[in-house]
Amino acid sequence: MNAVSVEITRPFPRTWVEFVDPADEQQVLRCDLTWLTSSYRCIFGAGCRGIDASRPDDGCCVLGAHFSEPADEQRVAGHVARLTPETWQNHELGKDSWVIDDPDAEPEEDDEDALPGRKTRIHDGVCIFQNPPGFPGGTGCALHGLALEEGISPIETKPDVCWQLPIRRSYRHMEHADGTPWLEITIGEYTREGWGPGGADLDWYCTSNPEAHRGGDPLYLTSRDELVELMGPLAYQELCRLAEIHLTRGAMPHPAGGKP
Template sequence: MPEVELVFPRAFVEFVNPADESEVLRCDLTWLTSSYKCIFGEGCQGIYADAPDVGCCTLGAHFADGDDEKRVAGYVAMLDENLWQQKPAGKVRKKDWIETDEDGERKTRVTTVDGQQACVFHNRTDFAPPTGGGGAGCALHALAFVLGKNPVETKPDVCWQLPIRRTFREVERQDGSTYTEVSIGEYDRRGWGPGGHDLDWYCSGNTEAHVAPEPVFRTHVAELTELMGRPAYDELVRHCEAHLRSRSALALHPADPH
């Protein structure tokens, strides 16, 4: 079945953040209870047809802020030639892995190997490190497993968040009081901006990627906890489980198997 349409009925829940009463969480239950999973290396066709083995790493990753860049830099310093195919000889300098885009935003550098463009940390399928193993994938992702950490800790924020999207909106109630609305939902094509509609393939709405035995809110515990905080995540679980027990056909993600 092809990729589903972007607009379809969704179920949402809103609740006050138990750890911060100034925030109201607005969560997409349809997405968070779906069977989506990342299928990189398991059928992912990549966002561009000419780079099917690169997944969504073609354009590099923009840093959320200086703290994001600083945190990643600490882990880049831990990478060796067994984990990073494109590791430069000698001391790694920031210019080896950071570049500035046309808008002046800092991001991971993009390189071209055998005509295929990708983030500098993306190891190609022919990667064969001295100690064995290898293959395609993110060097920082591999480092997380070597260190016994979750990739949430080692990768740029945008990388581990995708395809979960968190947005903020300031809301004024009719009584004049205000709160911050924190939305947690699906990072679909539209999240990439106008260019998202030109991607040759995309996972979040593709039936091929909706094959997980457990729903997103269970398979992405680390990501959701980092985005929401533990108290809010625990409250989300309560709502997701209730939704699973009671949801109707209209509340199902159309990419899920039916």
């Protein structure tokens, strides 16, 4: 491999924008324009060095995918049923045992429906859905490949955490001065810190690395499907309007790549 680019130092100045959700006046979207107008691209298979240096071909898939809720797992199960030995190398091994309980994980305190510790199985050091280089059915996630084969978006076939990364959505319950409740929804960069204590130990990470900031169009356009799913179509339209204004001003570009 070529010399590794120097990862930028965090934190750094960012531009944020807030606006009321056009679909729900009790929700406010808080969006990181520095990230969403960046030139970031996922470079899996095109320069990605992987979060584990010993497995550079496996990207960020070495830990398996934790399911966000029962519906997430159930949705993925429907797509797993359509995988075949031709599209998934571990089909025979994993077709009936691709999800496991992780006793080290704990459910979110504010999510009674969460499945504590439910995640995709790890096989040979990587998520069981990961097809290795040279597999005739295609390298990488079998669920991602299924979506491409069927002409649908990967957000339909993959676990939530997989298609959302490296965009992060978080919630905060707030109150106005008069006691009226409202919900703050933050849409931003899934930085190393988002991985928890282990984030600092990742051998390589894309969002803060110039190697992954060489795209053409800005992220809010190339990740349209993901953002519409995360914030709703009306809020996405407003984000686009505000992002265009931000780009014309040339203010606060992402230091890993500057303006697209």
